Amino acid sequence: ASPRPMEKQEGKTFTFTYLCFVSAAKIQGMKNTVPKNDKKRRKQLLEDVAKLEAEMEQKHKEELNNLKELSPEQNKEYSATINMSRLELGGTDQIQPTRISKAQKRRDKKAALEKEREERIAEAEIENLTGARHLESQKLAHILAARQLEIKQIPSDGHCMYRAVEDQLREQSNSWTVPALRSRTAEYMESHADDFLPFLTNPNTGDLYSRGRYIISITNCYFILQLRALSHILQTPIEVVQMDSPPIVVGEEYNGKPLILVYMRHAYGLGEHYNSVKPLLDKTIENES
Template sequence: MERPGEEDDEPAAEEGDALALLIRRQRKEKRDLQAKIQGMKNTVPKNDKKRRKQLTDSIAKLEADLEQNHEEELKKLKETVPEQSEEDSAAVSMARLELENTQLVPPPRISKAQKRREKKAALEKEREERIAEAEIENLTGARHLESQKLAHILSTRQLEIKQIPSDGHCMYRAIEDQLKEQQNSWTVATLRAQTAEYMRTHVDDFLPFLTNPNTGDLYSHDEFEKYCCDIANSAAWGGQLELRALSHILQTPIEVVQMDSPPIIVGEEYSRKPLILVYMKHAYGLGEHYNSVKPLSDITTDNES
């Protein structure tokens, strides 16, 4: 036998359960969105202003969409109860207010060390992306074409490029490498010092070819002396004048292979086997570069070993 009012109490209980379930689910959705937003922030470097602006706009839209969706869900739940009591209506209003004021669980505090690691990882990822883009561009760029042409030119002479570091000493390092093949132990420092000294003692052979880049005037003797000091004591790049001095110092021809012109040979008056350098105009972003060469057969030897 049913007690009076028992049937009426059951739907009210179900409505209360539905409201509680909805509130719990909406709270969880807010927490999930906060975690998603934190992950999105970690993927964009702070110094990328354009992407940070796009990220801010995306986050604002996600938050607004979720807020609107939650409002509509609460409204629909309210509409399913045509004749709400004042107590039920107040419960729905309180639930809405509670949801709006729900404090999302803050993300765990990140240590300074972790922030540094994440920043380093983001910068490394950005650097790798730039390298990948540059490599793709190089497949059809001037650098790639230059390397292909030089490889073909050298292969007809059974030679290939031997890479030399791009550190300002590349011409002297290439000469040093070539001299090693002739059992000569000259170092970069010695080559630089000897070049500077030779040019000082043969001023008339070199001074007329040096001009001030700002005025176009020939170097003064003071400017020439500084030029020679830079050769000996810095990583100043070397060029044709220095190659001419080195050919006289070593009493050896120096041949420079290049892409679009016949090889340049300085010191042709000497009968020794020439030193061979490769001049590359597009090898590095900084500009001109010299490499050495080695016999093409070294490829097979290296692979077999």
């Protein structure tokens, strides 16, 4: 027996739905295989997709023409089938994940980390506006401005005091280096232990260091003692400017222009820091008494 009209239409509906799924899958597969930065291939892809969509549209029109042959009940059932196939196709297209390359993932991660870093810096700067570091910098700037000087930043790398001395000597056309300064300071303090030993005490007990312990601690002893040794080695006075106390001067017995360092207690989270100085560039700064 020949199939009923609706059975024929159901077969056509299934064929149309199946072809829609195949075409949609093919289009999605084509999109995934062509890189977005390949303009030439992307252009060809758009043309091929347009062709496939045109073929699907033509098949759709043919199916719509067949609706005229159906009864109202069959027409309603057929339209529901077509609409369901469209919803399924739309859902299939929407759930296809967009592929992200490893390079793009790395760029996104780097951008996120950089944004987080900038936010932390901004927060720290806001905090510093009322913090001890900011207040100390302001006070020192005014103290130095009164002498037509300003701070010259020295890296915080564990050698800041010696680097500040090196910078001051360079201004006087002296070629001392940080390693040489450190080495000569240790040698001087070892050979003149009696001059420095009375000023060194154990931080835990308060007892004076023994000579053996002193030799071990030479390179880690108080900075002011190392500066005292440097003043003898260089035979020049060294002045240390600080925030709330008068400047400290070592080597006053020597003539000549003193080396000027700036002591900062709150410059960095790791502790005290030394900077150098340079002539004040902006002469319009008003000094505060």
